[in-house]
Amino acid sequence: MATIRESGYGRNAVVPPEDSVLTHVGLGTPMGELLRRYWQPVCMSSELADLPKFIKILDEELVAYRDKSGNVGVLGAHCCHRGTSLEYGRIEKNGLRCCYHGWLFNSEGQCLDQPGEPKESNYKDEINQPWYPAQEYKGLVFAYMGPLDKKPLLPKYDVLEDENADYLAYRNFSRGEVAKCNWLQLQENAADPVHTNILHGWNPGLFEFSEVMAVEPTYDYKHANTHVSYIRTTDLDSGYKLTRTSTIFVPTARSVPPTEVTGTDPDRETERARMVGWWVPVDNENTIGFHVELIDPNKKIFQPPDAPLVRSYEEKQRAPDDWEAQTSQRPIARHALEHLATSDRGVALFRRHLREAIKMMENGEDPPGVTRQPNQELIVVPSGNEVVAPDQA
Numbered sequence: 001m002a003t004i005r006e007s008g009y010g011r012n013a014v015v016p017p018e019d020s021v022l023t024h025v026g027l028g029t030p031m032g033e034l035l036r037r038y039w040q041p042v043c044m045s046s047e048l049a050d051l052p053k054f055i056k057i058l059d060e061e062l063v064a065y066r067d068k069s070g071n072v073g074v075l076g077a078h079c080c081h082r083g084t085s086l087e088y089g090r091i092e093k094n095g096l097r098c099c100y101h102g103w104l105f106n107s108e109g110q111c112l113d114q115p116g117e118p119k120e121s122n123y124k125d126e127i128n129q130p131w132y133p134a135q136e137y138k139g140l141v142f143a144y145m146g147p148l149d150k151k152p153l154l155p156k157y158d159v160l161e162d163e164n165a166d167y168l169a170y171r172n173f174s175r176g177e178v179a180k181c182n183w184l185q186l187q188e189n190a191a192d193p194v195h196t197n198i199l200h201g202w203n204p205g206l207f208e209f210s211e212v213m214a215v216e217p218t219y220d221y222k223h224a225n226t227h228v229s230y231i232r233t234t235d236l237d238s239g240y241k242l243t244r245t246s247t248i249f250v251p252t253a254r255s256v257p258p259t260e261v262t263g264t265d266p267d268r269e270t271e272r273a274r275m276v277g278w279w280v281p282v283d284n285e286n287t288i289g290f291h292v293e294l295i296d297p298n299k300k301i302f303q304p305p306d307a308p309l310v311r312s313y314e315e316k317q318r319a320p321d322d323w324e325a326q327t328s329q330r331p332i333a334r335h336a337l338e339h340l341a342t343s344d345r346g347v348a349l350f351r352r353h354l355r356e357a358i359k360m361m362e363n364g365e366d367p368p369g370v371t372r373q374p375n376q377e378l379i380v381v382p383s384g385n386e387v388v389a390p391d392q393a
Contacts, residue, residue: 018332022354023182025281026059030358035251036146037367039154041278041290044169045139048072052096054087057143059283061085064134064141068093073107074143076130105129138292139169152370153377157276159255161378165294172277172289174303175323179289182332183252183281186289189326190246190254191346193219193230200259203319212242212263221345222382225356226250226369228349229382236263239390247383248346250353250368252278255383260300266387273383275302285331 018024025032035058042057048066054077055062061077063086075096077085084100091097095106097113103124104113109131111124132143135154144151160167171177179186189195201214217234229247236242242263248254257273275293282288293302316324340348357367371377 015330016334016336018182019335021358022335022351023184023332024284025183026284030362031251031354032058033146034354034358034361034367035281036144037150037361037370038146038152038251039135039142039144040252040280041140042074042134042143042280043141044171044290045072045136045141046169048141050091052087052089052091054085056282058145058281060145062132062143063087063089063096064143065089065091065096067091067095067107071107072134072136072141074132074134074141075105075107075109079103080127080129103127105131107131107134138167140290140292150366150370152366152372153374155369155371155377155379157253157255157379157381159273159381159383160276160292160294162294167292168295168301169290169292170301172279172291172303174321175287175289175327177288178282179279179287179323179327180285180331181287181327181329182285183279183287185326185329185333186279186287187248187252187254188347188350189322190248190256191228191230191350192344193217193232193244193246193346194343195325196232196244199320199322199325203321210260210262212236212261213259217242217244219343219345221349223349223353225353226379227382228346228353230346234263238264240264240266241388243386243388245383245385247273247381248350249379250350250357252280254279255381256302257383257385258299258302261385261387263387266389266392269385269387271384273381274299276381 021030025035042055043053043064047053052063052065055064062074063077064074066072075086079086079098081101081103084098086096086098088099089096095104095112097104102115103111105111109129111127114124117123132145134141134143137154138160142154197213215234217232220231222229227247227249229245232244234242240263244257246256253276255273255276261269275291277291279287279289361367
């Protein structure tokens with residue numbers, strides 16, 4: 001008797017709720033509070049010239065600016081006087097002045113001037129505009145949006161600390177100027193080695209990947225409390241062995257090695273990663289990306305910082321890339337519908353690390369990677385490519 005296979009009836013039409021613990025980023029949510037314990041990039045330094053910049057991060061509307069003394073500030077977007085957006089404000093020597101009634105705020109939200117109030121009034125001393133600590137690092141502006149008494153040091157990454165090298169900060173346009181999906185399904189991509197040889201190896205997509213990426217590899221995973229790395233090892237027909245390590249850090253940083261490796265030149269292609277990137281939530285269903293990359297004049301930028309390439313729907317169907325694969329998982333991927341396999345171990349490990357980090361925070365501990373000790377602020381990045389010749393294998 002033939003077995004009747006189950007159809008989509010009652011299954012396809014029902015979409016369960018998202019995993020809100022890991023995907024929702026608003027104030028007071030578990031993940032929102034965790035993300036606020038870390039410094040997050042909010043814009044590029046080059047974007048702060050003579051005008052303020054409106055941004056939305058972690059579901060909060062903000063304005064970043066550089067005053068005429070060179071200091072960067074990140075303020076709540078809406079003036080605490082009457083709610084006008086400070087994106088239309090005037091930048092001055094020591095702060096940002098609201099266009100509506102001229103209230104002037106410095107980078108710590110202190111009100112310095114209220115032109116419409118009596119000269120003898122001390123009311124400005126009682127006013128404080130919402131603000132966040134801001135620092136610059138390698139061409140990016142970072143903000144710390146958590147409790148002030150929990151503020152950690154801004155971390156540094158060893159692959160970005162060569163004093164004799166030049167670095168380029170740029171927006172990640174690979175999923176659009178703003179990626180139309182939740183941050184987690186973007187971040188998990190760097191812990192998913194299988195997609196490299198299938199999605200990128202089988203499809204002539206937006207970005208050039210070496211042919212060796214299509215060769216079936218073996219996989220392994222390593223993890224510490226701060227990060228998860230996959231190790232992708234490929235035995236090539238030439239006898240060379242290519243080992244590729246990619247890493248994601250709790251919560252939003254990642255480091256992916258160069259993609260132009262061919263696996264034929266150990267001297268040239270054995271190298272550490274040259275970039276660190278971040279996927280930063282705009283809100284629950286939108287994300288922006290940033291990269292900082294060491295510039296090597298002899299090698300390509302990991303993802304060229306050009307305007308996003310507009311492709312037709314048919315082109316996207318015929319040659320899908322990360323953009324299509326991840327944004328089509330729904331605005332927020334439904335974990336309850338997934339069937340994780342052995343090759344998803346990196347994804348599972350990272351989700352577990354995030355849940356453990358949330359528990360640590362809720363228990364009053366610092367989450368992984370948070371430090372206030374200067375001798376601990378440097379993060380060692382394990383990512384890179386290693387090519388081994390036949391006589392060395």
